[in-house]
Amino acid sequence: MGANMARRLKDVGYTVAAVYDVRADAAKALAEELGAEATSRLSRVTELSDVIVTVVTDDKAQLDVFTNRKDNLLIGAKGRVFVNCATISPKTHVAVEKLAKSAGASSLEGCMASSITQARNGTLYLMTGGDEGVYEKVKPILSKLSDDGKLMTYIGKAGKAFFTASGTEADETAVALAQIATGRQEIIALRHGYSGRSLLAQSLTAHAKYRAVPTQVAAIKHAHAPYCYRCPYGATIEHCGIRCAKDIEELIQTTTTGQIAGFLAEPIQGVGGFIVAPDGYFKVAVDIVKRYGGLFIADEVQTGFGRTGTKMWGIEHHEGVEPDIMTMAKGIANGLPIGACLATVPVADAWKAGNIATFGGNPLSTAAANATIDVIVEERLPENAAHMGRALRDGLEALKAKYGHVIGDVRGKGLMQALELVKDEKAGDRTPDGGAVSRLFEETKKQGLLIGRGGLYGNVVRIAPPLNVTRAQIDAGLAALDAAFGAFAETTP
Numbered sequence: 392m393g394a395n396m397a398r399r400l401k402d403v404g405y406t407v408a409a410v411y412d413v414r415a416d417a418a419k420a421l422a423e424e425l426g427a428e429a430t431s432r433l434s435r436v437t438e439l440s441d442v443i444v445t446v447v448t449d450d451k452a453q454l455d456v457f458t459n460r461k462d463n464l465l466i467g468a469k470g471r472v473f474v475n476c477a478t479i480s481p482k483t484h485v486a487v488e489k490l491a492k493s494a495g496a497s498s499l500e501g502c503m504a505s506s507i508t509q510a511r512n513g514t515l516y517l518m519t520g521g522d523e524g525v526y527e528k529v530k531p532i533l534s535k536l537s538d539d540g541k542l543m544t545y546i547g548k549a550g551k552a553f554f555t556a557s558g559t560e561a562d563e564t565a566v567a568l569a570q571i572a573t574g575r576q577e578i579i580a581l582r583h584g585y586s587g588r589s590l591l592a593q594s595l596t597a598h599a600k601y602r603a604v605p606t607q608v609a610a611i612k613h614a615h616a617p618y619c620y621r622c623p624y625g626a627t628i629e630h631c632g633i634r635c636a637k638d639i640e641e642l643i644q645t646t647t648t649g650q651i652a653g654f655l656a657e658p659i660q661g662v663g664g665f666i667v668a669p670d671g672y673f674k675v676a677v678d679i680v681k682r683y684g685g686l687f688i689a690d691e692v693q694t695g696f697g698r699t700g701t702k703m704w705g706i707e708h709h710e711g712v713e714p715d716i717m718t719m720a721k722g723i724a725n726g727l728p729i730g731a732c733l734a735t736v737p738v739a740d741a742w743k744a745g746n747i748a749t750f751g752g753n754p755l756s757t758a759a760a761n762a763t764i765d766v767i768v769e770e771r772l773p774e775n776a777a778h779m780g781r782a783l784r785d786g787l788e789a790l791k792a793k794y795g796h797v798i799g800d801v802r803g804k805g806l807m808q809a810l811e812l813v814k815d816e817k818a819g820d821r822t823p824d825g826g827a828v829s830r831l832f833e834e835t836k837k838q839g840l841l842i843g844r845g846g847l848y849g850n851v852v853r854i855a856p857p858l859n860v861t862r863a864q865i866d867a868g869l870a871a872l873d874a875a876f877g878a879f880a881e882t883t884p
């Protein structure tokens with residue numbers, strides 16, 4: 392791979408100065424053909440130019456992009472191009488060295504990203520595909536997530552970001568980081584939580600049906616979820632004293648060494664059925680965790696980027712609670728794969744080992760993320776989520792008033808709203824009714840309404856429309872839901 396690219400570049404007038412390949416023979420053969428120097432040492436490549444270009448592709452479209460641009464970063468300060476044939480997968484990587492200062496390095500310095508393999512003395516090493524145009528698109532998202540970026544304000548004055556390709560990886564990174572930063576192992580997670588599909592994430596996850604294998608990471612202990620509709624203590628919200636949060640202290644004292652690394656929680660449990668923690672829960676829980684030396688990891692994979700209304704992050708609804716680490720994914724790039732683990736500087740800096748995620752921070756996803764964040768910020772979508780969320784919630788409350796036997800609970804924040812369906816709320820029977828959701832979905836399908844299912848018992852209807860949903864769409868969705876409940880009620884014995 393890459394040889395064709397090198398030939399093509401030469402054909403269109405570039406000077407191929409060096410061929411870098413860890414396999415000396417391969418480098419030599421291609422270098423001879425191209426009249427270039429062969430090397431298996433990256434340091435030699437850096438000696439030869441200010442810019443390292445790693446191009447590994449035989450893809451026609453990518454080749455065209457590269458070879459048609461004469462003014463991009465493929466030409467280094469010394470007008471030379473270096474072709475790296477070390478990587479064998481069909482992807483394109485451009486490593487841009489010493490670009491940081493000319494491209495506003497001070498704002499990028501705070502980033503720890505897979506895309507940045509090393510940052511020293513203000514020098515940025517960016518490994519990402521594409522060309523200068525792509526870099527220009529990637530730069531703002533890095534800036535936004537770094538020290539002076541607005542989006543970092545939630546996490547204190549400064550933070551660093553590590554980009555991944557999924558939420559699972561972001562959670563993996565977060566837990567490892569908490570362990571490294573504290574020098575401890577044990578993690579508190581929540582029942583009904585969902586963290587993804589890796590071995591660690593499955594161990595964090597507290598839903599039997601998503602656990603294909605038994606707990607692999609024994610150092611994870613699960614506290615009660617703040618599931619008020621089904622309070623683990625049988626209490627009512629008015630008089631509960633947030634016992635579920637307070638119990639975390641006993642959980643630490645009885646099931647751990649007392650030396651915890653951290654507490655991972657979703658501000659609203661997504662897969663769990665949009666379980667919303669009551670006011671005060673996170674303050675009590677996180678204070679306990681910090682008292683025992685642990686870090687707080689807020690998993691914003693579902694709640695992030697304005698979904699909960701007004702605020703950019705779900706955890707911001709809980710006053711006085713500051714995460715040390717945050718994870719995010721899903722909506723960042725409007726469907727393209729990207730995740731991120733953000734941490735305060737001291738916590739992020741604890742990670743000393745080599746760290747790379749090949750596709751983390753890839754150019755396509757970061758460009759899409761950048762564009763998505765721009766739209767979220769410029770179009771004030773968190774505010775839209777709050778307003779439309781209010782309208783949605785009012786409509787759902789009206790449905791509960793109308794179909795109060797089957798709709799046991801209405802809950803959520805912003806554009807993250809749920810209905811929990813039960814056997815007969817009015818008769819005091821809260822037996823989860825997953826079958827009711829299935830029957831309802833048959834009707835919503837006929838109405839052309841797309842909604843989701845969640846909850847441990849599969850009995851929660853999850854409604855999370857796009858952040859830019861309009862009032863007319865909300866009203867249409869509610870009307871469809873009303874019609875579906877109406878038809879469903881008729882067919883229900």
Ligand SMILES: Cc1ncc(COP(=O)(O)O)c(C=O)c1O
Pocket residue numbers: 556557558559560562585586587588657661662690691692693720721730
């Ligand atoms: C809260 C939460 N964390 C982590 C994940 C895992 O994200 P991914 O599916 O991108 O790996 C999910 C996925 O649904 C999630 O909801």
